[in-house]
Amino acid sequence: MWRNPERTMTRLFPEARDYRTVTVPIPPEALARIEKRAGAALLPGQREQYQYFEMLDGDGKVIGHTQAMTQKGEFGAIEFVFGMDLQGRINGLYIQRQRERDKGFREETFLTKFHGISVADADALSDPAGDAGSIGTRAVTLGVRKALIEFDELVLKNPARSQATADGKK
Amino acid sequence: MRTARWWVSALLFCAASPASASLFVALEGDARGEYTDSDGADAEINSIGGSLRKVFADRRGDRVILYAQGEWVEDFSEGLLHQAYGEWKGPMGRWNLAAGRVLLPWGLRTAWSPDRMPYGSPYEWTRTLESDNGALVRGTLGIWDYGLALTQGYGMEDIEEFPGPGNLTGRLGMTPDVEGNFTLGLSFAAGTAYTSEHGHGMGDAMEEERTALALDCTWNAGRGTYRFEGGARETDGQWHGTLFGAADYALLPKLTLQAAGQVYEHGPSHLYSRVYGGVSVPLPWFTLRGGYEYEDAEIEDHRVVVQLYRLFSFVR
Numbered sequence: 001m002w003r004n005p006e007r008t009m010t011r012l013f014p015e016a017r018d019y020r021t022v023t024v025p026i027p028p029e030a031l032a033r034i035e036k037r038a039g040a041a042l043l044p045g046q047r048e049q050y051q052y053f054e055m056l057d058g059d060g061k062v063i064g065h066t067q068a069m070t071q072k073g074e075f076g077a078i079e080f081v082f083g084m085d086l087q088g089r090i091n092g093l094y095i096q097r098q099r100e101r102d103k104g105f106r107e108e109t110f111l112t113k114f115h116g117i118s119v120a121d122a123d124a125l126s127d128p129a130g131d132a133g134s135i136g137t138r139a140v141t142l143g144v145r146k147a148l149i150e151f152d153e154l155v156l157k158n159p160a161r162s163q164a165t166a167d168g169k170k
Numbered sequence: 171m172r173t174a175r176w177w178v179s180a181l182l183f184c185a186a187s188p189a190s191a192s193l194f195v196a197l198e199g200d201a202r203g204e205y206t207d208s209d210g211a212d213a214e215i216n217s218i219g220g221s222l223r224k225v226f227a228d229r230r231g232d233r234v235i236l237y238a239q240g241e242w243v244e245d246f247s248e249g250l251l252h253q254a255y256g257e258w259k260g261p262m263g264r265w266n267l268a269a270g271r272v273l274l275p276w277g278l279r280t281a282w283s284p285d286r287m288p289y290g291s292p293y294e295w296t297r298t299l300e301s302d303n304g305a306l307v308r309g310t311l312g313i314w315d316y317g318l319a320l321t322q323g324y325g326m327e328d329i330e331e332f333p334g335p336g337n338l339t340g341r342l343g344m345t346p347d348v349e350g351n352f353t354l355g356l357s358f359a360a361g362t363a364y365t366s367e368h369g370h371g372m373g374d375a376m377e378e379e380r381t382a383l384a385l386d387c388t389w390n391a392g393r394g395t396y397r398f399e400g401g402a403r404e405t406d407g408q409w410h411g412t413l414f415g416a417a418d419y420a421l422l423p424k425l426t427l428q429a430a431g432q433v434y435e436h437g438p439s440h441l442y443s444r445v446y447g448g449v450s451v452p453l454p455w456f457t458l459r460g461g462y463e464y465e466d467a468e469i470e471d472h473r474v475v476v477q478l479y480r481l482f483s484f485v486r
Contacts, residue, residue: 004350006263006310011348018231018261023192023485049485051192060229075393075420076452094348099393099420106349 005068005081009055012083012092013064016055024050024154024161034153037123038146043072050150055083064091067151071143074135075099080143088119088151093144098136104129105136114144119156122148194223196483198241200286204475214245216477217285221253232259235266250326252301265309271326272306274299275317275341276357277386277399284416287430288459288477289446292399292414295434295467297365297378299325302337315343327364327375335377337361351390357401358383380405393420402435411435418450426450428461442467448475456480 009019026034026048035041053066065084070077078100082093093111104110113128125145129137155161197220203213219241226234235257242249255270273279276298284291293300304321322334343355359382364375384401395418402411416430431445448461460476 004263004310004315004345007313007345007350008348010262010312016262020227020231021192021225045484051485056231060231074423076423096349097390099390099395101393103392 005053005066008081008094008096009053009066009083011094012066012081013055015057016063017058018056018060019066020054020056022052022054022161024052024158026050026150026154030153034146034149037149037153038142040142040146042146043070046070050154052151052155062086065151067147068096069143069147071139071146073098073100073139075101078105078136078139078143080140082114082144082147084119084151088148088156090114090117090144093140095140100134100136102134102136104132104134105140110137110140117144117148119148119152122152191224191226193486194221194225194483195486196221196481198286198481199479201478202288202475204473206471206473208469208471215242217241217243218246219243219250231261235259235268252326255306260309263310265307268306268308269304271301271303272319272321273301274319274321274339274359275306275308276339276359277341277355277384277401278388278397278414280315280317280341280343280355280386281353281388282397286479287416287428288448288461288475289416289428289430289463290432290444290465292412292432295432295436295442296382296401296403296410296412297363297376298382298403299323299337299339299359299363299365301326302339303329303334304337313344313346315345317341323362324364325375335362335364337363349390353386353388355386356384357386359403378405394418408438409435424452428459436467 009016031042031047054062055064055066057063064086066081068081070079076099079097080093080095083091085091093114095106110129117125122145125141127133127137127141200217202216205211221237221239224236225232237253237255237257239253240249240251251271253271253273255268255272257266257268259266279300302321302323302325304319306317306319308317309315318340321337322329323337324330324334337359338361339359341355341357343353345353362377362379364377380403382401382403384399386399389396397416400413402409412432412434414432419427421427426449428448428450429446432443434442436442444463444465446461446463448459450457450459456478458478463473463475465471465473
Protein backbone atom coordinates (compact mmCIF):
# COMPACT_ATOMS: atom_id res chain seq x y z
CA MET A 1 0.00 0.00 0.00
CA TRP A 2 1.17 3.51 -0.88
CA ARG A 3 1.33 4.95 2.63
CA ASN A 4 2.00 8.59 1.97
CA PRO A 5 0.89 9.45 -1.57
CA GLU A 6 0.66 13.19 -1.05
CA ARG A 7 4.37 13.59 -0.38
CA THR A 8 5.33 12.21 -3.81
CA MET A 9 2.37 13.70 -5.65
CA THR A 10 3.43 17.15 -4.51
CA ARG A 11 6.86 16.55 -6.05
CA LEU A 12 5.34 15.43 -9.34
CA PHE A 13 2.67 18.13 -9.49
CA PRO A 14 3.59 21.08 -7.27
CA GLU A 15 0.62 23.02 -8.66
CA ALA A 16 -1.93 20.29 -7.74
CA ARG A 17 -4.39 21.15 -5.01
CA ASP A 18 -5.87 17.68 -4.59
CA TYR A 19 -6.28 14.30 -6.26
CA ARG A 20 -8.97 11.76 -7.01
CA THR A 21 -8.51 7.98 -6.81
CA VAL A 22 -9.89 6.20 -9.89
CA THR A 23 -10.38 2.45 -10.09
CA VAL A 24 -11.18 0.81 -13.41
CA PRO A 25 -12.13 -2.88 -13.83
CA ILE A 26 -10.01 -4.81 -16.35
CA PRO A 27 -12.25 -6.91 -18.65
CA PRO A 28 -10.70 -10.23 -19.80
CA GLU A 29 -10.34 -9.07 -23.41
CA ALA A 30 -8.56 -5.87 -22.29
CA LEU A 31 -6.29 -7.91 -20.03
CA ALA A 32 -5.30 -10.08 -22.99
CA ARG A 33 -4.51 -7.01 -25.09
CA ILE A 34 -2.49 -5.37 -22.32
CA GLU A 35 -0.41 -8.47 -21.66
CA LYS A 36 0.18 -9.05 -25.36
CA ARG A 37 1.36 -5.47 -25.88
CA ALA A 38 3.45 -5.47 -22.70
CA GLY A 39 5.01 -8.84 -23.53
CA ALA A 40 4.49 -9.98 -19.95
CA ALA A 41 1.70 -11.01 -17.61
CA LEU A 42 0.34 -8.57 -15.07
CA LEU A 43 1.18 -9.60 -11.53
CA PRO A 44 -1.38 -11.24 -9.24
CA GLY A 45 -3.40 -8.51 -7.57
CA GLN A 46 -3.03 -6.26 -10.64
CA ARG A 47 -5.08 -8.30 -13.09
CA GLU A 48 -8.62 -7.42 -12.09
CA GLN A 49 -8.50 -3.70 -11.31
CA TYR A 50 -6.41 -0.81 -12.53
CA GLN A 51 -5.94 2.20 -10.33
CA TYR A 52 -4.58 5.66 -11.00
CA PHE A 53 -4.92 9.14 -9.57
CA GLU A 54 -6.25 12.25 -11.27
CA MET A 55 -4.32 15.32 -10.16
CA LEU A 56 -6.58 18.34 -9.78
CA ASP A 57 -6.13 22.08 -9.63
CA GLY A 58 -8.08 24.38 -7.33
CA ASP A 59 -11.13 24.29 -9.62
CA GLY A 60 -11.21 20.51 -9.82
CA LYS A 61 -9.74 20.39 -13.34
CA VAL A 62 -7.49 17.45 -14.18
CA ILE A 63 -3.91 18.66 -14.71
CA GLY A 64 -2.21 15.26 -14.95
CA HIS A 65 -2.19 11.69 -13.71
CA THR A 66 -0.15 9.74 -11.19
CA GLN A 67 0.39 6.00 -11.24
CA ALA A 68 1.81 3.80 -8.49
CA MET A 69 3.28 0.51 -9.67
CA THR A 70 4.80 -2.59 -8.16
CA GLN A 71 7.10 -4.90 -10.07
CA LYS A 72 9.12 -7.91 -8.99
CA GLY A 73 12.78 -7.34 -8.27
CA GLU A 74 15.43 -9.83 -7.18
CA PHE A 75 14.77 -9.22 -3.48
CA GLY A 76 11.03 -8.67 -3.53
CA ALA A 77 8.78 -5.90 -4.75
CA ILE A 78 10.05 -2.67 -6.26
CA GLU A 79 7.48 0.06 -5.76
CA PHE A 80 7.62 3.22 -7.78
CA VAL A 81 5.48 6.18 -8.75
CA PHE A 82 5.38 8.32 -11.86
CA GLY A 83 3.41 11.28 -13.10
CA MET A 84 2.08 12.02 -16.58
CA ASP A 85 0.99 15.32 -18.06
CA LEU A 86 -2.23 15.66 -20.07
CA GLN A 87 -0.42 14.57 -23.23
CA GLY A 88 0.45 11.29 -21.52
CA ARG A 89 4.15 12.14 -21.15
CA ILE A 90 6.04 11.10 -18.04
CA ASN A 91 7.09 14.16 -16.03
CA GLY A 92 8.78 12.42 -13.11
CA LEU A 93 9.50 9.00 -11.64
CA TYR A 94 10.41 8.13 -8.07
CA ILE A 95 11.34 4.81 -6.51
CA GLN A 96 9.37 4.32 -3.30
CA ARG A 97 10.35 1.03 -1.76
CA GLN A 98 12.87 -1.60 -2.73
CA ARG A 99 15.69 -3.63 -1.23
CA GLU A 100 17.74 -4.55 -4.26
CA ARG A 101 21.44 -5.20 -4.29
CA ASP A 102 21.84 -3.06 -7.41
CA LYS A 103 21.54 0.69 -6.85
CA GLY A 104 21.74 1.87 -10.47
CA PHE A 105 17.99 1.91 -11.05
CA ARG A 106 17.54 4.37 -8.16
CA GLU A 107 19.96 6.91 -9.58
CA GLU A 108 18.60 10.08 -11.10
CA THR A 109 20.61 9.56 -14.29
CA PHE A 110 18.57 6.41 -14.92
CA LEU A 111 15.18 7.69 -13.73
CA THR A 112 15.31 10.90 -15.78
CA LYS A 113 15.66 8.83 -18.95
CA PHE A 114 11.93 8.11 -18.64
CA HIS A 115 11.01 11.79 -18.68
CA GLY A 116 9.13 12.71 -21.85
CA ILE A 117 8.26 9.10 -22.72
CA SER A 118 4.58 8.95 -23.60
CA VAL A 119 1.80 6.44 -23.93
CA ALA A 120 2.53 6.32 -27.68
CA ASP A 121 6.07 5.10 -26.93
CA ALA A 122 4.95 2.35 -24.55
CA ASP A 123 5.05 -0.66 -26.89
CA ALA A 124 8.61 0.02 -28.00
CA LEU A 125 9.91 1.02 -24.57
CA SER A 126 13.11 -0.84 -23.67
CA ASP A 127 15.49 -0.61 -20.74
CA PRO A 128 17.25 2.79 -21.01
CA ALA A 129 20.28 1.22 -19.31
CA GLY A 130 20.69 -1.13 -22.29
CA ASP A 131 23.28 -3.87 -21.90
CA ALA A 132 24.43 -2.33 -18.62
CA GLY A 133 20.96 -2.89 -17.17
CA SER A 134 20.15 -4.92 -14.10
CA ILE A 135 17.16 -6.74 -12.68
CA GLY A 136 16.16 -3.41 -11.12
CA THR A 137 16.35 -1.34 -14.33
CA ARG A 138 14.49 -4.02 -16.28
CA ALA A 139 11.79 -4.25 -13.58
CA VAL A 140 11.20 -0.49 -13.58
CA THR A 141 11.10 -0.43 -17.39
CA LEU A 142 8.61 -3.30 -17.53
CA GLY A 143 6.47 -1.66 -14.84
CA VAL A 144 6.37 1.65 -16.72
CA ARG A 145 5.54 -0.13 -19.99
CA LYS A 146 2.68 -2.03 -18.36
CA ALA A 147 1.30 1.09 -16.69
CA LEU A 148 1.39 3.19 -19.87
CA ILE A 149 -0.32 0.42 -21.85
CA GLU A 150 -2.95 -0.01 -19.15
CA PHE A 151 -3.63 3.73 -19.21
CA ASP A 152 -3.95 3.58 -22.99
CA GLU A 153 -6.26 0.54 -23.06
CA LEU A 154 -8.40 1.30 -20.04
CA VAL A 155 -8.59 5.10 -20.02
CA LEU A 156 -7.69 6.65 -23.37
CA LYS A 157 -9.48 3.97 -25.41
CA ASN A 158 -12.43 3.86 -23.00
CA PRO A 159 -14.91 6.53 -24.18
CA ALA A 160 -16.62 6.85 -20.80
CA ARG A 161 -13.36 7.12 -18.87
CA SER A 162 -11.61 9.49 -21.26
CA GLN A 163 -14.77 11.65 -21.35
CA ALA A 164 -14.71 11.83 -17.56
CA THR A 165 -11.09 12.94 -17.70
CA ALA A 166 -11.91 15.44 -20.44
CA ASP A 167 -14.81 16.80 -18.40
CA GLY A 168 -12.39 17.43 -15.60
CA LYS A 169 -10.23 19.49 -17.94
CA LYS A 170 -13.02 21.93 -18.78
CA MET B 171 -19.20 -1.53 22.69
CA ARG B 172 -22.49 -0.22 21.32
CA THR B 173 -20.60 2.71 19.85
CA ALA B 174 -18.25 0.32 18.09
CA ARG B 175 -21.17 -1.73 16.75
CA TRP B 176 -22.86 1.42 15.48
CA TRP B 177 -19.69 2.42 13.66
CA VAL B 178 -19.26 -1.00 12.08
CA SER B 179 -22.90 -1.06 10.94
CA ALA B 180 -22.61 2.40 9.47
CA LEU B 181 -19.35 1.56 7.74
CA LEU B 182 -20.66 -1.69 6.27
CA PHE B 183 -23.77 0.09 5.03
CA CYS B 184 -21.69 2.75 3.34
CA ALA B 185 -19.15 0.25 2.02
CA ALA B 186 -21.95 -1.66 0.31
CA SER B 187 -23.49 1.48 -1.19
CA PRO B 188 -23.50 1.78 -4.98
CA ALA B 189 -22.07 5.33 -4.92
CA SER B 190 -19.03 5.95 -7.12
CA ALA B 191 -16.05 5.08 -4.98
CA SER B 192 -13.00 2.85 -4.67
CA LEU B 193 -13.12 -0.07 -2.25
CA PHE B 194 -9.88 -1.57 -0.94
CA VAL B 195 -10.07 -4.95 0.74
CA ALA B 196 -7.31 -6.77 2.62
CA LEU B 197 -7.60 -10.20 4.23
CA GLU B 198 -4.92 -11.84 6.33
CA GLY B 199 -4.34 -15.08 8.17
CA ASP B 200 -1.73 -15.97 10.77
CA ALA B 201 -1.26 -19.55 12.06
CA ARG B 202 1.42 -20.37 14.62
CA GLY B 203 2.96 -23.31 16.35
CA GLU B 204 5.28 -22.80 19.28
CA TYR B 205 7.08 -24.51 22.07
CA THR B 206 7.90 -22.68 25.29
CA ASP B 207 9.67 -23.84 28.40
CA SER B 208 6.80 -22.56 30.50
CA ASP B 209 3.77 -23.89 28.58
CA GLY B 210 5.06 -26.63 26.31
CA ALA B 211 3.82 -27.11 22.76
CA ASP B 212 0.85 -25.23 21.34
CA ALA B 213 -0.61 -24.45 17.93
CA GLU B 214 -3.39 -22.07 16.98
CA ILE B 215 -4.95 -19.88 14.37
CA ASN B 216 -3.46 -16.76 15.84
CA SER B 217 -5.49 -14.41 13.71
CA ILE B 218 -7.94 -14.23 10.83
CA GLY B 219 -8.80 -10.70 9.96
CA GLY B 220 -9.10 -8.03 7.38
CA SER B 221 -9.84 -4.46 6.52
CA LEU B 222 -12.14 -2.46 4.27
CA ARG B 223 -11.35 1.00 3.01
CA LYS B 224 -13.76 2.91 0.85
CA VAL B 225 -12.89 6.26 -0.69
CA PHE B 226 -15.59 8.64 -1.89
CA ALA B 227 -14.67 11.53 -4.15
CA ASP B 228 -16.37 14.74 -5.18
CA ARG B 229 -15.39 16.94 -8.13
CA ARG B 230 -12.53 18.47 -6.17
CA GLY B 231 -10.96 15.16 -5.19
CA ASP B 232 -11.10 12.31 -2.69
CA ARG B 233 -13.18 13.57 0.19
CA VAL B 234 -14.53 10.91 2.54
CA ILE B 235 -12.79 7.71 3.61
CA LEU B 236 -14.50 4.93 5.55
CA TYR B 237 -12.24 2.38 7.14
CA ALA B 238 -12.72 -0.70 9.29
CA GLN B 239 -10.20 -3.27 10.50
CA GLY B 240 -10.92 -6.28 12.69
CA GLU B 241 -9.80 -9.80 13.44
CA TRP B 242 -10.60 -12.95 15.33
CA VAL B 243 -7.69 -13.99 17.50
CA GLU B 244 -6.46 -17.05 19.36
CA ASP B 245 -8.50 -19.77 17.65
CA PHE B 246 -11.47 -17.44 17.14
CA SER B 247 -11.87 -17.04 20.90
CA GLU B 248 -12.20 -13.26 20.65
CA GLY B 249 -13.16 -10.71 18.04
CA LEU B 250 -11.31 -7.41 17.99
CA LEU B 251 -12.32 -4.23 16.27
CA HIS B 252 -9.05 -2.37 15.81
CA GLN B 253 -10.37 0.52 13.77
CA ALA B 254 -13.72 1.77 12.50
CA TYR B 255 -13.86 5.38 11.48
CA GLY B 256 -15.01 7.91 8.97
CA GLU B 257 -12.48 10.46 7.78
CA TRP B 258 -12.91 13.78 6.06
CA LYS B 259 -9.92 14.25 3.80
CA GLY B 260 -8.60 17.77 3.44
CA PRO B 261 -6.88 19.12 0.30
CA MET B 262 -3.78 17.14 -0.70
CA GLY B 263 -3.71 15.40 2.66
CA ARG B 264 -2.54 18.50 4.50
CA TRP B 265 -5.18 17.82 7.12
CA ASN B 266 -7.60 14.96 7.60
CA LEU B 267 -10.16 14.65 10.35
CA ALA B 268 -11.28 11.20 11.51
CA ALA B 269 -13.87 10.17 14.09
CA GLY B 270 -14.65 6.74 15.47
CA ARG B 271 -12.23 4.08 16.64
CA VAL B 272 -8.92 5.33 15.33
CA LEU B 273 -5.35 4.11 15.35
CA LEU B 274 -3.46 6.31 17.78
CA PRO B 275 -0.53 8.24 16.30
CA TRP B 276 2.23 6.61 18.24
CA GLY B 277 5.78 5.55 17.41
CA LEU B 278 6.49 2.82 14.90
CA ARG B 279 2.81 1.89 14.81
CA THR B 280 2.09 4.82 12.53
CA ALA B 281 3.47 2.84 9.60
CA TRP B 282 4.12 -0.69 10.87
CA SER B 283 2.39 -3.31 12.96
CA PRO B 284 4.27 -5.72 15.21
CA ASP B 285 1.17 -7.88 15.61
CA ARG B 286 1.96 -10.14 12.68
CA MET B 287 5.59 -10.59 13.63
CA PRO B 288 6.58 -13.86 15.34
CA TYR B 289 8.34 -11.99 18.14
CA GLY B 290 6.91 -10.17 21.13
CA SER B 291 5.33 -6.79 20.52
CA PRO B 292 7.22 -3.81 21.95
CA TYR B 293 3.88 -2.54 23.26
CA GLU B 294 2.94 -5.45 25.54
CA TRP B 295 5.09 -4.55 28.49
CA THR B 296 4.61 -0.81 28.04
CA ARG B 297 0.81 -1.27 27.86
CA THR B 298 0.63 1.21 25.02
CA LEU B 299 -2.84 1.75 23.59
CA GLU B 300 -3.13 0.76 19.95
CA SER B 301 -6.45 2.37 19.11
CA ASP B 302 -9.18 4.24 20.91
CA ASN B 303 -12.54 5.93 20.35
CA GLY B 304 -12.49 9.62 19.60
CA ALA B 305 -11.25 12.16 17.09
CA LEU B 306 -7.99 12.25 15.17
CA VAL B 307 -6.49 15.00 13.05
CA ARG B 308 -3.50 14.07 10.89
CA GLY B 309 -1.78 15.18 7.76
CA THR B 310 1.36 15.68 5.70
CA LEU B 311 3.11 19.01 5.17
CA GLY B 312 6.23 18.67 3.05
CA ILE B 313 8.71 16.48 4.88
CA TRP B 314 6.60 16.62 8.04
CA ASP B 315 3.67 14.50 9.08
CA TYR B 316 1.63 14.85 12.21
CA GLY B 317 -1.19 13.23 14.14
CA LEU B 318 -3.13 14.33 17.22
CA ALA B 319 -5.88 12.24 18.79
CA LEU B 320 -8.28 13.13 21.58
CA THR B 321 -9.88 9.90 22.70
CA GLN B 322 -11.83 8.30 25.53
CA GLY B 323 -8.96 6.27 26.98
CA TYR B 324 -10.77 2.92 26.89
CA GLY B 325 -8.73 1.59 23.98
CA MET B 326 -10.44 -1.53 22.68
CA GLU B 327 -12.04 -2.25 26.06
CA ASP B 328 -15.79 -1.82 26.59
CA ILE B 329 -16.97 1.77 26.87
CA GLU B 330 -18.06 2.31 30.46
CA GLU B 331 -19.24 5.89 30.31
CA PHE B 332 -19.21 8.87 28.01
CA PRO B 333 -17.00 10.77 27.43
CA GLY B 334 -14.66 8.62 29.51
CA PRO B 335 -11.46 9.50 31.35
CA GLY B 336 -9.76 11.07 28.33
CA ASN B 337 -6.47 10.56 26.60
CA LEU B 338 -4.40 12.79 24.33
CA THR B 339 -1.91 11.21 21.93
CA GLY B 340 0.26 12.89 19.33
CA ARG B 341 3.18 12.32 17.01
CA LEU B 342 5.30 14.58 14.86
CA GLY B 343 7.21 12.76 12.14
CA MET B 344 9.77 13.67 9.54
CA THR B 345 10.65 11.94 6.25
CA PRO B 346 13.43 13.93 4.57
CA ASP B 347 13.70 12.06 1.25
CA VAL B 348 11.06 11.26 -1.34
CA GLU B 349 11.83 7.52 -1.27
CA GLY B 350 10.91 7.46 2.40
CA ASN B 351 14.03 5.55 3.37
CA PHE B 352 14.41 7.32 6.68
CA THR B 353 11.71 8.43 9.08
CA LEU B 354 11.96 9.91 12.52
CA GLY B 355 9.12 10.56 14.93
CA LEU B 356 8.47 11.99 18.36
CA SER B 357 5.33 10.81 20.20
CA PHE B 358 3.64 11.82 23.39
CA ALA B 359 0.56 10.71 25.32
CA ALA B 360 -1.14 12.04 28.43
CA GLY B 361 -4.29 11.01 30.22
CA THR B 362 -5.91 7.87 31.53
CA ALA B 363 -5.72 4.62 29.64
CA TYR B 364 -7.43 1.26 30.15
CA THR B 365 -5.09 -1.29 28.77
CA SER B 366 -3.78 -4.78 29.17
CA GLU B 367 -0.42 -6.23 28.25
CA HIS B 368 -2.20 -7.92 25.35
CA GLY B 369 -3.56 -4.57 24.18
CA HIS B 370 -7.15 -5.76 24.17
CA GLY B 371 -9.87 -7.02 26.45
CA MET B 372 -8.60 -10.28 27.88
CA GLY B 373 -9.77 -9.53 31.39
CA ASP B 374 -6.59 -8.03 32.75
CA ALA B 375 -7.03 -4.40 31.74
CA MET B 376 -5.77 -1.77 34.16
CA GLU B 377 -6.78 1.85 34.53
CA GLU B 378 -3.64 3.90 34.49
CA GLU B 379 -3.03 7.63 34.64
CA ARG B 380 0.06 8.22 32.60
CA THR B 381 2.35 10.44 30.65
CA ALA B 382 4.45 8.84 27.93
CA LEU B 383 7.08 9.87 25.42
CA ALA B 384 8.79 7.98 22.61
CA LEU B 385 11.26 8.50 19.81
CA ASP B 386 10.98 6.20 16.79
CA CYS B 387 13.08 5.71 13.73
CA THR B 388 12.80 3.54 10.62
CA TRP B 389 15.69 3.20 8.20
CA ASN B 390 15.59 1.31 4.90
CA ALA B 391 19.18 0.80 3.87
CA GLY B 392 19.96 -1.48 0.96
CA ARG B 393 18.56 -4.91 1.68
CA GLY B 394 17.83 -4.11 5.29
CA THR B 395 15.07 -2.42 7.25
CA TYR B 396 15.91 -1.28 10.76
CA ARG B 397 13.40 -0.07 13.32
CA PHE B 398 13.97 1.53 16.66
CA GLU B 399 11.71 2.90 19.36
CA GLY B 400 12.79 4.17 22.70
CA GLY B 401 10.73 5.91 25.32
CA ALA B 402 9.34 6.02 28.79
CA ARG B 403 6.03 6.28 30.58
CA GLU B 404 5.31 7.79 33.95
CA THR B 405 2.65 6.29 36.16
CA ASP B 406 2.19 6.60 39.94
CA GLY B 407 5.15 8.96 39.99
CA GLN B 408 7.50 6.38 38.55
CA TRP B 409 9.11 6.33 35.11
CA HIS B 410 9.49 3.10 33.15
CA GLY B 411 11.96 3.27 30.28
CA THR B 412 12.03 0.95 27.28
CA LEU B 413 14.18 0.35 24.23
CA PHE B 414 13.11 -1.73 21.22
CA GLY B 415 14.92 -2.57 18.01
CA ALA B 416 14.12 -4.81 15.04
CA ALA B 417 15.97 -5.62 11.86
CA ASP B 418 15.01 -7.39 8.63
CA TYR B 419 17.82 -8.20 6.22
CA ALA B 420 17.34 -9.91 2.85
CA LEU B 421 20.33 -12.24 2.81
CA LEU B 422 19.16 -14.07 -0.31
CA PRO B 423 16.29 -13.35 -2.72
CA LYS B 424 14.08 -15.75 -0.76
CA LEU B 425 15.63 -15.64 2.67
CA THR B 426 15.26 -12.72 5.07
CA LEU B 427 16.94 -12.72 8.45
CA GLN B 428 14.94 -11.21 11.30
CA ALA B 429 16.14 -10.02 14.66
CA ALA B 430 14.43 -8.09 17.43
CA GLY B 431 15.10 -7.18 21.01
CA GLN B 432 13.63 -5.15 23.83
CA VAL B 433 14.60 -3.99 27.29
CA TYR B 434 11.91 -2.67 29.63
CA GLU B 435 12.42 -1.12 33.03
CA HIS B 436 9.74 -2.87 35.06
CA GLY B 437 10.82 -1.58 38.46
CA PRO B 438 13.56 0.56 39.97
CA SER B 439 16.05 -2.28 39.74
CA HIS B 440 14.19 -4.81 37.63
CA LEU B 441 14.62 -5.08 33.88
CA TYR B 442 12.53 -7.21 31.55
CA SER B 443 14.30 -8.23 28.38
CA ARG B 444 13.86 -10.43 25.35
CA VAL B 445 15.70 -11.14 22.16
CA TYR B 446 14.59 -12.90 18.97
CA GLY B 447 16.41 -14.32 15.96
CA GLY B 448 14.80 -16.03 13.01
CA VAL B 449 14.15 -16.20 9.28
CA SER B 450 11.37 -15.32 6.86
CA VAL B 451 10.89 -17.32 3.65
CA PRO B 452 8.27 -16.54 0.98
CA LEU B 453 6.42 -19.66 -0.17
CA PRO B 454 4.01 -19.79 -3.13
CA TRP B 455 0.93 -19.14 -0.95
CA PHE B 456 2.31 -18.11 2.42
CA THR B 457 5.19 -16.43 4.12
CA LEU B 458 6.92 -18.83 6.48
CA ARG B 459 8.58 -17.29 9.51
CA GLY B 460 10.29 -19.03 12.36
CA GLY B 461 12.78 -18.42 15.07
CA TYR B 462 13.82 -18.55 18.68
CA GLU B 463 13.05 -16.02 21.41
CA TYR B 464 14.61 -15.74 24.82
CA GLU B 465 12.70 -13.79 27.47
CA ASP B 466 13.70 -12.75 30.93
CA ALA B 467 10.68 -11.17 32.64
CA GLU B 468 8.51 -12.57 35.45
CA ILE B 469 10.19 -15.85 34.64
CA GLU B 470 12.96 -16.85 32.29
CA ASP B 471 11.52 -18.47 29.18
CA HIS B 472 12.68 -19.96 25.91
CA ARG B 473 10.36 -20.05 22.91
CA VAL B 474 10.58 -21.60 19.45
CA VAL B 475 7.94 -20.37 17.01
CA VAL B 476 6.87 -21.22 13.46
CA GLN B 477 4.37 -18.99 11.67
CA LEU B 478 2.47 -19.23 8.38
CA TYR B 479 1.22 -15.84 7.25
CA ARG B 480 -0.83 -14.74 4.27
CA LEU B 481 -1.97 -11.28 3.21
CA PHE B 482 -4.38 -10.95 0.31
CA SER B 483 -5.52 -7.57 -0.94
CA PHE B 484 -7.54 -6.29 -3.85
CA VAL B 485 -9.39 -3.22 -4.97
CA ARG B 486 -12.96 -2.88 -6.28
